[in-house]
Amino acid sequence: MPTAVAANGSQLTRVEALTADEVYALPALVPLWPDAAAALGGMSRAGAYAAAASASFPVPCIKIGRSIRVRRSDLLHFLGLATEPEHSDTRLLAH
Template sequence: MATQRARGMQPAEVLALPAAVDIVTAGRALSLGRTTAYDLARRGEFPVPLLRIGAQYRARRADLLAVLGIDTPTTAASTAA
């Protein structure tokens, strides 16, 4: 059985994510596989802070952007003030 390597996301894909994502999606953004992402979360070593909602983990898009060094684009509305 062949194993798949984690494929990271392009900056535009990360920017398009919702405000909070599941740990598998967060791991993919960081080029981590599912098993590695869960192992790091259980050890408290995931690269970004995780929110624990019941038995589920969630990561904030803002934290992913920060750790990946992706600047959020400014809009004309926010710079016009």
């Protein structure tokens, strides 16, 4: 995982940005770190949690117990992606 160095000298871990196909493959409720942060371009862990705590994360956050999740549909909307990928095969299988 790529790292950056903060002003105080500590290392910050950043995740690589996800492709559109990787965002579509995420579950309906996405963990804030690392998946949602990666979908939004690779935020640091500290940055993602600080944004969630101050309600400035770009999509609504859902707290479930000790974890923070975001809806994949909210990520897709924020990124300007269709709700479903255009290349998905939605035909019903014949029995």
